[in-house]
Amino acid sequence: MDKIKKAVLVLTVAQCIFLLSGCWDQKIFEEIGFILQLGLELNENDELVYSLTMPVVNKEIEQDIEILSTTAPLLREARDKIRNFSGKRIEGGKTQQIHFSRELAEKGVGDILDVFLRSPENPILANITVVDGSPLEMFEMSLEYKDKTRVAFYVSNLIDETRKRTATPETRIYDLAILQHCKTIDPTAIYMRYDEKKIEVLGTALFKEDKMVGNLNIVDTGILHALMGKKINFSYYYRENDKDIKSGIAFSFKLVRRKIEIDTSDSAPKINISLNYITSLDEYDSHHRLDVAENKEEMEMKLSDVMKSDCERILAYLQEVGSDPIGFAEMVRSKHNAYYKTIDWRRIYPEIEFNVEIKTTIESQGAVN
Amino acid sequence: MTGNNAITSKQMMRFTFVCQTGIGVINLPALLAKEVGHDGWISVLATGIIAIFLSSLIVVLLRRFSDKCIYDITKLLFGRVAGFIINTLFFIYLIFTTSGGLMVFLVYLKITLFPLTPSIVMAPLIILPSIYMVWQGMKTVARFKMVTIFAYVIVIIYIILLVKKMRFSFLLPIGETGFATLLSSIRTSFFAFIGLELIAIFYPEISDKENALKSHVCANLFTMLFIIVVVLACTALFGENLLAVINIPLFNLSRVYHAPIIERVDLYLISAWFIAMGCSIRAYMMAAYYSMGKIFRMKKSFLIYVLFISVIIGLSLLIIDINKAFMFLDAINYGGIGAVILLMLCLILSMFRNNGVSDNG
Numbered sequence: 001m002d003k004i005k006k007a008v009l010v011l012t013v014a015q016c017i018f019l020l021s022g023c024w025d026q027k028i029f030e031e032i033g034f035i036l037q038l039g040l041e042l043n044e045n046d047e048l049v050y051s052l053t054m055p056v057v058n059k060e061i062e063q064d065i066e067i068l069s070t071t072a073p074l075l076r077e078a079r080d081k082i083r084n085f086s087g088k089r090i091e092g093g094k095t096q097q098i099h100f101s102r103e104l105a106e107k108g109v110g111d112i113l114d115v116f117l118r119s120p121e122n123p124i125l126a127n128i129t130v131v132d133g134s135p136l137e138m139f140e141m142s143l144e145y146k147d148k149t150r151v152a153f154y155v156s157n158l159i160d161e162t163r164k165r166t167a168t169p170e171t172r173i174y175d176l177a178i179l180q181h182c183k184t185i186d187p188t189a190i191y192m193r194y195d196e197k198k199i200e201v202l203g204t205a206l207f208k209e210d211k212m213v214g215n216l217n218i219v220d221t222g223i224l225h226a227l228m229g230k231k232i233n234f235s236y237y238y239r240e241n242d243k244d245i246k247s248g249i250a251f252s253f254k255l256v257r258r259k260i261e262i263d264t265s266d267s268a269p270k271i272n273i274s275l276n277y278i279t280s281l282d283e284y285d286s287h288h289r290l291d292v293a294e295n296k297e298e299m300e301m302k303l304s305d306v307m308k309s310d311c312e313r314i315l316a317y318l319q320e321v322g323s324d325p326i327g328f329a330e331m332v333r334s335k336h337n338a339y340y341k342t343i344d345w346r347r348i349y350p351e352i353e354f355n356v357e358i359k360t361t362i363e364s365q366g367a368v369n
Numbered sequence: 370m371t372g373n374n375a376i377t378s379k380q381m382m383r384f385t386f387v388c389q390t391g392i393g394v395i396n397l398p399a400l401l402a403k404e405v406g407h408d409g410w411i412s413v414l415a416t417g418i419i420a421i422f423l424s425s426l427i428v429v430l431l432r433r434f435s436d437k438c439i440y441d442i443t444k445l446l447f448g449r450v451a452g453f454i455i456n457t458l459f460f461i462y463l464i465f466t467t468s469g470g471l472m473v474f475l476v477y478l479k480i481t482l483f484p485l486t487p488s489i490v491m492a493p494l495i496i497l498p499s500i501y502m503v504w505q506g507m508k509t510v511a512r513f514k515m516v517t518i519f520a521y522v523i524v525i526i527y528i529i530l531l532v533k534k535m536r537f538s539f540l541l542p543i544g545e546t547g548f549a550t551l552l553s554s555i556r557t558s559f560f561a562f563i564g565l566e567l568i569a570i571f572y573p574e575i576s577d578k579e580n581a582l583k584s585h586v587c588a589n590l591f592t593m594l595f596i597i598v599v600v601l602a603c604t605a606l607f608g609e610n611l612l613a614v615i616n617i618p619l620f621n622l623s624r625v626y627h628a629p630i631i632e633r634v635d636l637y638l639i640s641a642w643f644i645a646m647g648c649s650i651r652a653y654m655m656a657a658y659y660s661m662g663k664i665f666r667m668k669k670s671f672l673i674y675v676l677f678i679s680v681i682i683g684l685s686l687l688i689i690d691i692n693k694a695f696m697f698l699d700a701i702n703y704g705g706i707g708a709v710i711l712l713m714l715c716l717i718l719s720m721f722r723n724n725g726v727s728d729n730g
Contacts, residue, residue, distance in 0.1 A: 327536075
């Protein structure tokens with residue numbers, strides 16, 4: 001080995017010894033407080049209240065979560081204020097959910113979550129929810145849920161399970177950011193409430209740009225997913241009469257084909273929506289026999305009619321509140337761009353004429369005819 | 370051709386491809402979104418076609434002079450003094466491009482992984498493998514490019530995993546931005562193709578010159594296809610409006626994927642892509658060091674090499690502001706365009722002056 005090689009080797013090793021012995025950016029696990037949930041709401045003075053839950057792993061402490069809150073106009077400022085009394089270095093890298101109070105959501109979420117996009121340390125996969133009430137109160141109330149896991153995990157599981165049944169939308173920070181910026185599709189969020197016993201997912205919070213303007217229930221959320229052209233997996237309960245104690249039929253909707261045609265020949269566009277559902281019958285009152293073809297066809301027609309009226313009701317509601325989560329504006333912008341540029345979409349949206357066609361096919365009726 | 374620098378045309382192809390894509394692709398989707406909205410991919414396609422045409426012409430020029438590199442050609446065409454000045458400018462361009470690449474690498478590291486670690490500590494560590502490989506010669510540098518293949522595979526896998534989340538309506542209507550705007554955006558897109566000129570430096574070292582044209586065209590074709598895929602994916606995922614305000618869209622792309630069990634999936638892509646970025650910087654560092662020996666007739670010297678590395682690191686530490694770093698890259702882009710113009714000028718001049726042109730050229 002010649003001198004140069006030796007020198008390079010020694011210098012390299014020396015550099016590694018001096019420079020790699022530590023790291024400027026290291027974070028000691030034991031010294032960190034991981035934010036799992038973040039609550040954002042307004043207090044009586046219209047100040048932004050920032051609350052969070054963190055897991056407690058110390059055996060000496062009875063509580064398994066720690067709840068901290070403060071007021072500050074910026075998220076980073078609030079985090080730093082909490083660091084002043086938490087005794088830990090608070091980090092947001094593990095944040096699972098961000099809960100907005102309905103009051104704040106109705107005033108507009110704006111770019112409150114800028115810090116999540118700006119700093120790669122923060123996750124942009126945290127779920128966005130709107131709470132009917134105060135997120136801080138929800139966290140505090142959850143301390144009394146003796147039969148539930150830590151509230152962050154309880155809510156995470158709740159969201160995952162309801163999302164699998166398309167009972168609530170999948171809205172994460174990046175979804176919200178994308179839709180807020182695109183201007184042609186309005187965002188949605190998970191809508192939930194709480195009480196002394198439980199936290200409950202109610203369906204979908206509807207937004208008009210950055211402001212919450214309404215909400216849909218669990219079943220309507222499933223239909224909204226179908227209208228959005230997304231994967232569906234929801235139960236639908238058809239009721240013929242309410243006289244019996246047990247009444248109605250339960251259907252499981254798992255597959256839909258959506259077709260949308262937009263006619264822009266008039267001043268307000270006409271939109272034809274065709275939904276072709278494949279469904280299975282899960283529960284029935286056994287008064288009818290579905291192995292008779294006529295009975296089954298009649299049932300499919302009745303179901304299509306009631307689904308059609310539900311779709312029309314949902315579309316009318318979306319028009320009424322001015323929310324366009326299905327992205328009709330995006331469809332018109334992308335496919336009828338010249339027309340889109342001549343109109344004020346927000347003004348024209350409530351005037352759109354929807355023509356809905358529903359076809360349902362009962363593919364399976366279980367082991368009983 | 371010397372032993373440590375001899376390469377095949379395929380190695381040169383990988384060298385050019387990694388050099389072009391390593392740094393340019395990270396923020397190009399955002400720059401194009403600002404300029405041409407959702408039509409960025411058209412701009413890349415147009416620029417790619419131009420780059421393929423120009424790269425073919427460069428190889429045609431080099432073929433005319435057989436075993437000569439650009440530094441010999443300039444002296445033959447412009448005379449000794451003018452040739453030396455042009456070559457020195459070319460060398461300065463290569464030095465600044467290496468430092469610019471390192472500068473941007475440091476900026477990305479600060480944003481993504483190491484906000485507190487000082488640049489002066491990170492810079493030598495980043496180029497430590499390059500210091501070794503460049504000293505060993507072009508053959509080692511070119512061979513190592515194979516290692517970066519997995520970084521590209523990871524990016525493609527991420528994009529495939531994210532397809533379901535993309536809204537392809539964000540790419541419509543095609544060509545909305547208009548011809549004039551698209552035309553002016555070619556200058557921005559060209560940054561991703563800088564590196565096509567490096568073959569003019571290493572051409573004498575290519576052992577199978579008969580395949581050089583095909584390989585160089587392929588390198589630019591693959592660059593074009595890869596960048597189009599990334600620009601399409603970023604635009605379809607983020608939409609042009611959000612994309613325009615993100616400064617590292619490629620890394621943000623990886624933050625969007627939600628994987629079960631594994632958290633911070635983005636770190637895998639970022640870490641893998643750092644290898645590609647390192648290789649991109651190394652390509653220019655190799656070109657600069659090789660050029661130094663050619664232009665100034667310097668023999669391999671440890672002292673000069675240390676000085677050379679110090680200059681590169683020193684220049685990369687001059688700018689720490691991200692906006693200024695991107696402005697610096699913009700200036701480098703003009704340098705790259707200038708280098709290509711010089712090569713084209715040489716080709717045209719070689720049509721009229723047969724000085725040094727080989728018999729079959």
